[in-house]
Amino acid sequence: MSFYRKYRPAVLSEIDNDMVRQQLTSFLSKDKKDLPHAYLFTGPKGAGKTTAARLVAKIFNCEKPDKSGSPCGTCEACKMIAQARHLDVLELDAASNRGIDEIRALRDTIALTPSFAPYKIYIIDEVHMLTTEAFNALLKTLEEPPPHAVFVLATTDVQKIPATIISRCIHVSFSRADQKALLTALKRIVKDEKISIDDDALALIADNSDGAYRDAVKFLEQVSFHKGKITQSIVRDLLSVSEEKTISGFLVALGTRDRKEALGIIAELVKNGRDIKTFLVDTLHILESILVGSVMGKPTDVLSEQDVRELIPRLTRAYADLRISPIPQLPLELAVVEFCGEQESAPVPVSRDGSLSLEQLTEHWQDFIAAANPFNHSVAGFLRSARPKAVKNGIVTIEAFYPFHQEKLAEVKVTQLLETVLKKLFGEKVKVEIVLGKK
Ligand SMILES: [Zn+2]
Structure with missing residues (x-):
């Protein structure tokens, strides 16, 4: 069994997200029949929504809760729920065709009493994917649920949920996990599996998992x-993905002539004890493949062909100078400063409260596309048929309407490019998320 499945929190006390744990625990003080019958769990992928939904199911159906009403995690019902095998706990995926059929069928079967347990729990994942018709059906059910039915709706995209649904649910928001919560989760596994690992290696794993428990635990495994x-x-070597991410971030910074960002990446490498020489060699390898690709007619993504031709000799020189430089990163820094030149584009004035808003981004959407265009024509093309959807908590959500566009725009190097362009335009560091919209 994978670590992620094996170490899913089985009881409330094992939830590492403080807010979520407290909120779920607060339900225990009430009698079950007085508990809300509809819950809406929102937050990014891998933040533990499904696990928490199963815990709600356990709160209702555990056979041996403790004095506080907390589910035991070990009785037959708890075990079956954890394995998604409990007959009265139905997990539906609204994103799949089967899910949609199941929700249709739900209307007909909801009145039936549960087979074994006191409550029938419906966990509907990716609920934002429901059609209007299905939402309406769901709303009717939520308005007058039979006393034995409990709904847990989960979504990564709360903005697509009709307000009428939200108002009928208890809303639990799952934020990205902070370093401390991730480390607590990782350390529990390390102890149990008797893994021999340094603290700073664990910290590096936590740093590289983008606030998602699932990613952190998978890395650890x-x-x-x-x-x-x-x-x-060793962790660094094994996390080669993060290496590629660093290099593509570096190339994006160079492509956008963002000296600060590029120098910041170098400073980070130095701080983490990375070998500058290896970084240079890896970067040159990538440049070489872009150069060769461009001759074959492949688009050059984040750098123009001219940039690539200019960067290769500059970085090769930096590599040669490295041998005689008393400060290892200095030749690379010099190459960056020389390549980026003096000019920095002037940022558009940000709103008075100093944060980028959806209105602002919508207003400057064409400027944004124009700013991305020199680096990547095809990306600019995809952006033209996409639209800004939300700006919240430092995350800019862009909606694409074709799966192919969404896939392309969501590539790491492309989101990095978009993040850099946004920073240049609005003077603010944000994360970019690409979602697939319904036309
Ligand atoms: Zn139990």
Whole structure:
């Protein structure tokens, strides 16, 4: 069994997200029949929504809750719920065709009493994917649920949920996990699995998981196959994805002539004890493949062909100078400063409260596309048929309306490019998320 499945919190006290744990625990003080019958869980992927939904199911159906009303996690009902095998706990995926049929069928079967447990729990994942018709059906059910029915709706995209549905639910918001919560989760596994790993190696895993428990735990599982003590440098080697991410971020910064960002990336490498020489060689490898690709007619993505031709000799020189430089990163920094030149584009004045808003982005959407165009024509093309959807908590959500566009725009190097362009335009560091919209 994978670590992620094995170490899903089985009882409330194991939830590492403080807010969520407290909110769920607060329900225990009430009698079950007085508990809300509809819950809406919102938040990013991998933040633990499904696990929490199953815990709600356990609160209602555990056979041996403790004095506080907390589910035991070990009785037959709890075990079946954890394995998604409980006959009265139905997990539906609104994103799949089967899910939609199941929700249709739900209307007909909802009145039936549960087979075994006191309550029938409906967990509907990706609920924002429901059609209007299905939402209406769901709303009718939520308005007058039979006393034995409990709904847990989960979504990564709360803005697509009709207000009429939201108002009938208890809303639990799952934020990205902070470093502390991730480390607590990882340390529990490390202890149980007797994994020999350094603290700074664990911290690096937490840093690289973008606030998602699932990612952090998967990373840990991946490195746990290593024999012997796991150090930070081993983790670094194994997380080659993050290496690629750093390089593409660096190239995006160069492509946009963002000296500060590029120098910041170098400073980060130095701080993390990364080998500058290796970084240069890896970057040159990527540049080489872009150069060769561009000759074959492949688009150059984040850099123009001219940039690539200019960067290769500059970085090769930096590599040669490295041998005689008393400060390893200095030749690379010099190459960056020389390549980026003096000019920095002037940012558009930000709103008075100093934060980028959806209105602002919508107003400057064409400027944004124009600013992205020199780096990547095809990306600019995709953006033209997309639209800004939300700006919230430092995350800019862009809606694309074709799966192919969404896929392309969601590539790491492209979101990095978009983040850099946004920063240049609005003077604010944000994260970009691409979602698939319904036309
Ligand atoms: Zn139980």
